Amino acid sequence: MNKTVNNKAWWLVLPVFLMVAFNALVPLMTVVNYSIQETFGNNEFFWSGTTWFEQILHDGEFHASLRRQLVFTGLVLLIEIPLGLAIALCMPRQGPWVSVCLVLVALPLLVPWNVVGSMWNIMALPDIGLLGKGINALGIPFNYTRQPISAWFTVVLMDVWHWTSLVLLLCYAGLVAIPDAYYQAAKVDGAGPWAVFRHIQLPKLKHVLTIAVLLRFMDSFMIYTEVIVLTGGGPGSTTKFLSIDLVQKALGGFDLGPAAAFSIVYFLIILFLSWLFYTLMMREEAR
Amino acid sequence: MRKRHIVLTLYIVFLMLPIYWLLNMSFKTTNEILGGFSAFPRDFTLDSYRTIFTDPTWYNAYINSITYVVINTVLSVAIALPAAYAFSRYRFLGDKHLFFWLLSNRMAPAAVFVLPFVNLYSAVGLFDTPWAVALAHTLFNIPLAVWILEGFMSGVPKELDETAYVDGYSFPSFFVRIFLPTISAGIGVAAFFCFMFSWVEMLLAKNLTSVAAKPIVAVMTKTASTSGYELGLLAAAGVLTIIPGAIVIYFVRNYIAKGFALGRV
Numbered sequence: 001m002n003k004t005v006n007n008k009a010w011w012l013v014l015p016v017f018l019m020v021a022f023n024a025l026v027p028l029m030t031v032v033n034y035s036i037q038e039t040f041g042n043n044e045f046f047w048s049g050t051t052w053f054e055q056i057l058h059d060g061e062f063h064a065s066l067r068r069q070l071v072f073t074g075l076v077l078l079i080e081i082p083l084g085l086a087i088a089l090c091m092p093r094q095g096p097w098v099s100v101c102l103v104l105v106a107l108p109l110l111v112p113w114n115v116v117g118s119m120w121n122i123m124a125l126p127d128i129g130l131l132g133k134g135i136n137a138l139g140i141p142f143n144y145t146r147q148p149i150s151a152w153f154t155v156v157l158m159d160v161w162h163w164t165s166l167v168l169l170l171c172y173a174g175l176v177a178i179p180d181a182y183y184q185a186a187k188v189d190g191a192g193p194w195a196v197f198r199h200i201q202l203p204k205l206k207h208v209l210t211i212a213v214l215l216r217f218m219d220s221f222m223i224y225t226e227v228i229v230l231t232g233g234g235p236g237s238t239t240k241f242l243s244i245d246l247v248q249k250a251l252g253g254f255d256l257g258p259a260a261a262f263s264i265v266y267f268l269i270i271l272f273l274s275w276l277f278y279t280l281m282m283r284e285e286a287r
Numbered sequence: 288m289r290k291r292h293i294v295l296t297l298y299i300v301f302l303m304l305p306i307y308w309l310l311n312m313s314f315k316t317t318n319e320i321l322g323g324f325s326a327f328p329r330d331f332t333l334d335s336y337r338t339i340f341t342d343p344t345w346y347n348a349y350i351n352s353i354t355y356v357v358i359n360t361v362l363s364v365a366i367a368l369p370a371a372y373a374f375s376r377y378r379f380l381g382d383k384h385l386f387f388w389l390l391s392n393r394m395a396p397a398a399v400f401v402l403p404f405v406n407l408y409s410a411v412g413l414f415d416t417p418w419a420v421a422l423a424h425t426l427f428n429i430p431l432a433v434w435i436l437e438g439f440m441s442g443v444p445k446e447l448d449e450t451a452y453v454d455g456y457s458f459p460s461f462f463v464r465i466f467l468p469t470i471s472a473g474i475g476v477a478a479f480f481c482f483m484f485s486w487v488e489m490l491l492a493k494n495l496t497s498v499a500a501k502p503i504v505a506v507m508t509k510t511a512s513t514s515g516y517e518l519g520l521l522a523a524a525g526v527l528t529i530i531p532g533a534i535v536i537y538f539v540r541n542y543i544a545k546g547f548a549l550g551r552v
Contacts, residue, residue: 003375003378004377006377007379008379009377009382012370013369013373013374013379013385016367016370016389016429017385019366019422020389020425020426020429023422026407027399027403028403030407031402031403086294090295090298099541101295101299103533103540105298106536107302107532107533108302110529110532111528112486112528113489113504114504115504115528115529118309118521119305119306119308119309119525122518122522123305127324128320128324129308130304161301164298221396222396222398225488225489225490242398246398246399247398250398251402263396267395271391271394274394
């Protein structure tokens with residue numbers, strides 16, 4: 001659509017601009033302020049330059065949570081994106097079952113995040129939970145409060161349960177939007193289901209898949225509530241991801257400086273990786 | 288064809304199992320829960336639900352949560368509407384930069400904002416009120432609402448605006464009487480997503496309130512951590528938090544998928 005140049009449109013955007021600026025700029029400035037200053041209480045601050053940043057960048061704990069975060073996000077993307085796409089292909093396109101399936105599939109997205117944590121906590125209890133009891137009954141020792149592997153398995157499974165539907169809904173929306181003419185043309189050419197998928201559906205889905213990967217990347221990189229309720233970052237600190245580490249530093253101790261430097265590094269990592277994903281996928285799309 | 292049905296059914300069963308388990312727990316007595324594994328409640332009881340509906344700490348927490356979610360949804364959608372119209376119809380100084388700046392707020396981890404938000408909202412005297420949580424949640428809901436609404440509005444041909452102006456409508460009366468009804472589906476979808484993200488968020492909601500405006504998520508985590516044996520109560524509270532979402536999702540089921548696809552990155 002060709003748009004008219006009209007700077008008066010700023011008046012329409014102004015409320016949004018003011019609201020978001022109030023919420024985003026003031027806190028960000030606070031964080032930046034803390035990150036370069038030293039305080040001994042009494043609201044007295046001293047310039048400390050890049051001390052906190054150096055401290056955080058050399059902090060072994062930060063490195064460990066960053067590594068865990070990258071492995072977790074990688075795993076989650078590798079499972080959820082193909083699974084969501086595969087199940088979207090299985091969804092009915094028309095008929096009475098469409099809305100039933102949509103409502104059921106979308107349900108996990110509407111569950112408060114702490115309830116997701118509690119739900120899987122109860123589900124995976126080794127003695128009285130369906131999942132924990134089930135796995136133990138198969139002869140595999142399972143206890144997510146003791147064994148790191150069980151904890152990781154439960155956390156990843158929980159995220160798959162929680163968020164695969166988002167990928168599914170996005171892909172489904174993309175699939176429904178493909179005009180019938182494409183399928184008819186494929187039929188005339190005698191294309192099999194795999195050829196239809198490879199040459200019609202997948203190219204048409206690139207845009208929604210980009211959105212799905214970006215959203216899943218950002219949200220899984222920020223995961224906090226579900227994990228804190230399910231494992232509390234444990235056993236030990238084997239499931240302590242970046243947000244959990246940050247909240248412990250910011251609210252637990254009085255280390256405002258390091259916590260603020262942490263926040264800024266954290267935010268920059270997300271921005272950089274999102275930009276990277278976006279550019280790579282856009283280049284692929286342009287090809 | 289057969290294979291597809293099986294895969295889809297398996298997936299839906301996988302989604303429903305934890306929810307079933309939660310329901311199952313919520314109807315059990317504490318003794319039965321701790322007594323051992325059972326796939327369905329033997330002594331069916333509504334005690335957990337009775338506690339929640341009679342104890343003011345519990346039901347007030349639900350009211351608090353619904354209060355800030357509704358304030359947030361109304362506020363986000365109302366101020367995102369004119370902005371989305373501006374983005375979809377006009378080019379103006381810095382429009383693209385502004386749009387991406389808005390979206391970048393969606394990438395900010397809530398954990399980064401907890402501490403500054405507590406300072407900010409204490410400073411303006413809103414700490415421990417539903418307004419603090421509602422306003423804090425607009426940080427990620429306004430960009431989302433602008434994004435979704437802009438997608439829907441761009442689908443409406445510009446001729447609609449032009450015809451209305453020729454017919455003598457002023458901008459406000461055109462916007463309210465003609466334009467808003469045209470994109471009502473979009474407003475529904477945007478409101479749905481604002482409702483959803485505000486309803487499910489816990490970190491900010493918990494830390495921006497202390498006593499008076501305590502949301503359900505905070506009461507639940509307290510129960511979970513202080514008395515591990517009240518699993519039945521926790522499960523019942525969990526079941527009750529799923530219900531509003533399920534109702535909302537039923538009403539917008541036909542628009543959910545569309546809402547995502549029409550936006551642009």
